[in-house]
Amino acid sequence: MNDMNGPRLALVFPGQGAQQPGMGRPWTGRPGWFLVERASEVSGRDVQELLLRADEQQLRRTDNAQLATFVLEMVILTELRQALPAAGRPIVCAGHSLGEYAALVAAGVIGFADGVRLVTARGDAMRAACAARPGAMAVVLGLPADELEGAAAEVRDSGGQVWVANLNSPQQAVLSGEEASVARCAELAGRRGATRVVSIPVGGAFHTPLMAPAAPSLGETLARIELLHGFAPVVANVDARPRRGTDDWRSVLTEQLTAPVRWTESVRVMADELHCDLFVEVGPGRTLTGLARRIAPQVSRLTVSEPGQLPAIPAPVRQAPARSVA
Incomplete structure (x- = not known):
């Protein structure tokens, strides 16, 4: 400084x-x-x-x-x-x-x-x-954003609605979307190496369509x-x-x-x-x-x-x- x-x-x-x-x-x-x-x-x-x-x-x-x-x-x-x-x-x-x-x-x-x-x-x-459209959000730790984006895309390809809403740090991002889709994506993130997933009590899918x-x-x-x-x-x-x-x-x-x-x-x-x-x-x-x-x-x-x-x-x-x- x-x-x-x-x-x-x-x-x-x-x-x-x-x-x-x-x-x-x-x-x-x-x-x-x-x-x-x-x-x-x-x-x-x-x-x-x-x-x-x-x-x-x-x-x-x-x-x-x-x-x-x-x-x-x-x-x-x-x-x-x-x-x-x-x-x-x-x-x-x-x-x-x-x-x-x-x-x-x-x-x-x-x-x-x-x-x-x-x-x-x-x-x-x-x-x-x-x-009108309840949703859910979850913090994902320990997984690079591109890996999490891949997991979300996989869920969307199967008809789900989930997106990466916050790119907070190289090892922290936030999922947002329909509750079942967020849960499915969190499961995939764990398989890809995420160390922890924490739900956020907001009741809405912020920063998504x-x-x-x-x-x-x-x-x-x-x-x-x-x-x-x-x-x-x-x-x-x-x-x-x-x-x-x-x-x-x-x-x-x-x-x-x-x-x-x-x-x-x-x-x-x-x-x-x-x-x-x-x-x-x-x-x-x-x-x-x-x-x-x-x-x-x-x-x-x-x-x-x-x-x-x-x-x-x-x-x-x-x-x-x-x-x-x-």
Whole structure:
């Protein structure tokens, strides 16, 4: 890390699945908490209830999980920028699935209120699609993505509906599709050498063609929001390419509903092409930090999910000036 010129910082935001009951409690009373009230006004939902008192079952519901996670990430980002000036002008932003919306706000491409509107519409649309066409998802460990793609193709060739939805690291990917097809593909993955398969309790086939019914409703909201130029690129899930606010994010976000999340490639782009030397994960948990360690171990990593982690940011990092992409 070049301390003299400041870190080449990438902000990364986790998605649905990172949420936990009571995850907002450490942040109550802090300056950034005002965003919770603002989000409640915009969405018409009691976001404070979701962040402070909702139980695991309530937070598992797609619309609740997405709104609560997004708003908490915005609260944390506000606090982070006070402690780490470089977070105000990152080299690049990226988010995993839902986290892409937080990344767009962090990069100045969409405003906070529009972000709330989009996440609310997305969560509602995806919940409706799950109800109409239930699905399942499962994490597969220890098997290269091309091997898992082969297993999924074999199941589809026999009439099943299963796809590789998340390419998270060289040895971790996520299956998504109809429950029986996911189970069949998981069995084939085990025969091909997978070390472990873990079901994800979501009730829907995210990032597959089964989410297509959610696109029209999300598209209506996308048509009404304002896209700004922004001050940093966002690496898109659908193709792992850095995009500015002037790019067609409306079509990208619609495609994201049914396309796989190319997270491994996204991390490599940030590390190798944009030469980032510090990844800061903003939000609950530390999933993306762990993935980054496997994909780009040469890059330094920080996790900010609780206020106590802010003072722990190393002084040379805190005091370094912000940088931006040339």
